[in-house]
Amino acid sequence: MSASLSGDLVDRGTRDLATGSVGLDEDGQIVTYTVAPGDALYAIGDRFCIANALTIATLNHTRTIQPGEVLLLHPDSSVPWVPYFNPADAPAGYQQIPYQLAIEAMGAAAAASDLDAMRAIFADDLSGLFPNPADADVIAEALDAGDLEALRQMFA
Incomplete structure (x- = not known):
């Protein structure tokens, strides 16, 4: 399980509907984007030369963006990523909606640093939805391990 945006990200500067702030890693690489009021995915994609802006939504397990939300743009490839729509090996007829709701709930709990909520969501709603138990x-x-940094990326 992994996720990425292809190519190098280039910040072409703020523009209409993409005025949020950029987070950089220690090497000066773009890692995150904080959504500003009025921002739109397509404009954010244009700002960073991302051909398909919907990739940002999929990478971040969301359908909509909200002001203040921190979007992951450059994930750490050593940390597994959990697919948003359904597990990669989901069989035909897979119950996608319960899976997506659990993924979104995990993301909200991760953003709130609520490990107890994440553990409960995983145990009650998510763990049994993976066709491959290893996932x-x-x-x-x-x-x-209580690894919030990894969990935040898994459920960005």
């Missing part, structure tokens, strides 16, 4: 085990290990 659920990766999440369980991060929850057991």
Whole structure:
């Protein structure tokens, strides 16, 4: 399980509907974008030369963006990413909506640094939705370790 935006991100500067702030890593690479009021995914994509701005939404497990939300633009490739729509190995007829709702709830709990809520959502709603138990085990290990940094990226 991994996710990425292809190519190097280039910040072409603020523009209409993309006035938020950029977060950089220690090497000066663009890592995050904080949504400003009035921002739109397509304008954010244009600002960073991202051909398909919907990739930002998928990468961040969301359908809509809100002011103050921190979007992950350059994930750490060593941290597993949990697919948003359904597990990669989901069989035909997979129940996508319960999975997506659990993924969104995990993301909200991760953003709030609420490990207890994440553990409850995982145990009650999410863990049994993975066709491959090894995928659920990766999440369980991060929850057991209390690794909020990894969990925030998994559920950006």
